[in-house]
Amino acid sequence: MLALMGAILTLLWIPIEYYLLPEALMPYFLLLRCSVAACLLALSAWTTQPYHLGLAHIRLGVLILIPSLFYLIASLLLSHYPPVGLSRGYEYFPLLLITIGAIFPLTLSEGILAVFAVLLFYLVTNSLIHGLLTIEILNTLWLMLLLGSIALWTELSQLHILLRLYRQATRDPLTGLFNRRVLIEQLQNFMNNKHRMAVLLFDLDRFKRINDSYGHLAGDEVLRAFTKILETQLREQDVIGRYGGEEFLAILPHTTEQEAIILAENVRQQCHAVKVETILHAQLQFTVSIGVTEWDCNESIEFLLNRVDDFLYVAKERGRDCIVAKSLR
Numbered sequence: 001m002l003a004l005m006g007a008i009l010t011l012l013w014i015p016i017e018y019y020l021l022p023e024a025l026m027p028y029f030l031l032l033r034c035s036v037a038a039c040l041l042a043l044s045a046w047t048t049q050p051y052h053l054g055l056a057h058i059r060l061g062v063l064i065l066i067p068s069l070f071y072l073i074a075s076l077l078l079s080h081y082p083p084v085g086l087s088r089g090y091e092y093f094p095l096l097l098i099t100i101g102a103i104f105p106l107t108l109s110e111g112i113l114a115v116f117a118v119l120l121f122y123l124v125t126n127s128l129i130h131g132l133l134t135i136e137i138l139n140t141l142w143l144m145l146l147l148g149s150i151a152l153w154t155e156l157s158q159l160h161i162l163l164r165l166y167r168q169a170t171r172d173p174l175t176g177l178f179n180r181r182v183l184i185e186q187l188q189n190f191m192n193n194k195h196r197m198a199v200l201l202f203d204l205d206r207f208k209r210i211n212d213s214y215g216h217l218a219g220d221e222v223l224r225a226f227t228k229i230l231e232t233q234l235r236e237q238d239v240i241g242r243y244g245g246e247e248f249l250a251i252l253p254h255t256t257e258q259e260a261i262i263l264a265e266n267v268r269q270q271c272h273a274v275k276v277e278t279i280l281h282a283q284l285q286f287t288v289s290i291g292v293t294e295w296d297c298n299e300s301i302e303f304l305l306n307r308v309d310d311f312l313y314v315a316k317e318r319g320r321d322c323i324v325a326k327s328l329r
C-alpha cells in the first residue's frame with residue numbers, strides 16, 4: 001500500500017518539477033521518476049501468502065533502498081546547478097525516509113537497522129557532493145537521529161500492542177495455552193500439508209466436584225497444574241491447547257497411535273503424582289481420561305474430532321482415569 005502511494009506521488013510530482021527544474025535536467029528526472037514509480041509499483045504487487053517474515057524483511061529493505069537511491073541520484077544531478085527552491089525540498093527527503101519506519105511494527109534491531117541504512121545513504125550522498133562532515137551535514141544528522149529515535153519508539157509501541165492483541169486472540173488467559181480456534185487452524189494446516197499425526201483429547205475427571213468441594217479458584221489451580229503436566233510430558237513439536245472448560249487437545253505431528261498412547265500414559269501417571277495445594281492448604285488430587293487417535297489421511301477435521309471424542313466418552317464410561325484408542329478398545 002505504502003509502495004503504491006509512493007509510486008503515485010512520485011509521478012504526480014513530475015508537472016511541478018517541469019516548471020521548477022532547469023530544462024536540461026528534466027529528461028533525467030523524468031526517466032528517474034518513471035523508473036522509481038515502476039520499481040515501487042512492482043514492489044506493491046509483490047505480495048506473499050502465507051505471511052513470510054524473511055520476505056517481509058526483504059520488502060522493507062527494498063522499500064527503503066528505492067527512495068534512498070532516488071535521493072542519491074537526484075542529489076548528484078542537482079549538485080551541478082546552483083541551489084533552486086526545489087533542490088532545498090530534496091534536503092528534507094532523508095528526514096522523510098527516516099520517519100517512514102514509524103509506520104511498521106518493527107523490533108528494536110530491525111528499527112535500528114532501518115535508521116542506520118538511511119543515515120548511511122545520507123552520509124554517502126552528501127560526502128560525494130560536499131565532502132565529509134560539514135556543519136550542515138552534522139546538523140541534519142542530528143535531526144535524523146532525533147526523528148529516528150521517535151520512529152523507533154513508535155515502532156516498538158506498535159509491536160507491543162500487536163503482540164498483546166495476538167496473544168489475546170490466540171491464547172487461553174487462564175493456562176496460556178492455545179485456544180480452540182488456533183487448535184482447529186493448526187489441525188487444518190497439518191491436514192493441508194498431509195502430515196501424519198496423532199490427536200489426544202484430555203478431560204479432567206469429576207471436575208465439577210472439585211469446583212463444588214474446593215471452590216473455583218482451586219479448580220483453576222488444577223487446570224494450571226494439568227497444563228504444566230502437558231507441557232513437561234509432551235514434546236516441543238506437539239501443539240497443545242485448551243479445547244473447552246476442562247478439556248485439552250494435543251496434536252502430535254509425525255506420531256503413530258502407539259507412540260501417542262505411551263505419551264498419554266505418561267500424562268495420566270503424572271496426574272497421580274501431582275498434588276495441588278488449595279488456599280486453605282488442602283492437598284487435592286485429580287485424574288484424567290484420554291481419547292487417542294491417529295489421523296487417517298483422507299478424513300476431515302470433523303471425522304477426526306468426532307472419533308477422538310467418542311474414545312474419550314468410552315473412557316468416561318469405563319470408569320475414568322484411563323486411555324481409549326482404536327487398538328485399546
Ligand SMILES: Nc1nc2c(ncn2[C@@H]2O[C@H](COP(=O)(O)OP(=O)(O)OP(=O)(O)O)[C@@H](O)[C@H]2O)c(=O)[nH]1
Pocket residue numbers: 174203204205206207208209211215216217218219220223244245246316320
Ligand atoms: N474452576 C474452573 N472451572 C471450570 C472452568 N471451565 C469450566 N469449568 C467447570 O468444569 C466443570 C465441568 O463439569 P462437567 O462437564 O459436568 O464434567 P465433570 O464434572 O468433569 O465430569 P466428567 O467429565 O464426567 O468426569 C463445570 O462445573 C464447569 O463450571 C474454568 O475455567 N475454571
